[in-house]
Amino acid sequence: MVKQITKVVIPAAGLGTRFLPATKAQPKEMLPIVDKPSIQYVVEEAVAAGLHDILIITGRGKRSIEDHFDRSFELEYYLEEAEKTAELNQVKEIASLGNIHYLRQGAPLGLGHAVLASQAHISNEPFAVMLADDIMEHGSTLLQDMLRLYSKYGQSVLALMEVKPSEISNYGCVDVERMSETHYRIRGVVEKPAPNDAPSNLAIIGRYVFTPEIFTYLQLTRPGRNGEIQLTDAIGGLLEKQEIIGVTFSEMRFDIGNKNDYLRATIEMALSRPDLRQTVLDLLSSLSCGRALKEEARDSLPDPLP
Ligand code: UTP
Secondary structure (H helix, E strand, C coil): CCCCCCEEEEECCCCCHHHCCCCCCCCHHHCEECCEEHHHHHHHHHHHCCCCEEEEEECCCCHHHHHHCCCCHHHHHHHHHCCCHHHHHHHHHHHCCCEEEEEECCCCCCHHHHHHCCHHHHCCCCEEEECCCEEECCCCCHHHHHHHHHHHHCCEEEEEEECCHHHHHHCEEEEEEECCCCEEEEEEEEECCCHHHCCCCEEEEEEEEECCCHHHHHHHCCCCHHHCCCHHHHHHHHHCCCCEEEEECCCCEEECCCHHHHHHHHHHHHHCCCCCHHHHHHHHHHCHHHHHHHHHHHHCCCCCCC
């Protein structure tokens, strides 16, 4: 009988250099997607999957993350006095999302180093890792599917996404053997391969379930690319001792540390909200590109009959 997973680690200590200058003095995890900081989407996804023990790995300049998930008595008092009940409830709910702990990474020595920092908190239990800058569309069941796979096989599980060959060098990439339409047995992993060296077009994205043995391999992992301790290298070590499963998904996923995906996330998330959908559609068609597209479509229509 495998142990039920209740703990999740959310690394959020990265410097966010791809999103400068916005991230010079604020965490990228606090950049809003519509009206919510991106990390709140991730915490809500964890809680929806039953992961209530949440450890956020933070670092210098990340204090606003802690403030965001904390009570704010002044604000609550003001909203109560102003009878802004909906806003008050919203603010209170954020502070009661899960049981959130924080740990500072010290120096941002890579994702593997951030996960290793969680060892004392996780102890000898299986756990999930969710990257704070990887957002899934609302209602995604990916994490639940991964937890179910862990319960069934007792093995670590990686979330995999097909990417264009030109994009594979931005990701950890896997060599796989297909088990079913969406499930794979992982045969090997390679961090950021050149397109010609990539064993597949399947990239590892920011949702993981690990057996506690991953810590052994994180401890053994030496700094690699950019002097960082790579999680992918530790996964490679684990793979020599235990089987690892990969799972693909059909939901939308956004890497909000990348400017294109951030814009896409903002529009898609707004479109998925009943209170904003029509406003966004009207807005998009009123933009100059929307008008140009409409004109193009009109010009391509056949001339009306005389
Ligand atoms: P990224 O690869 O996106 O790195 O990290 P980054 O530093 O945040 O951003 P760029 O590349 O400079 O723009 C993936 C995840 O791992 C966390 C990040 O916060 C992000 O959620 N991370 C990364 C850490 O917690 N610590 C680190 O040392 C590095």
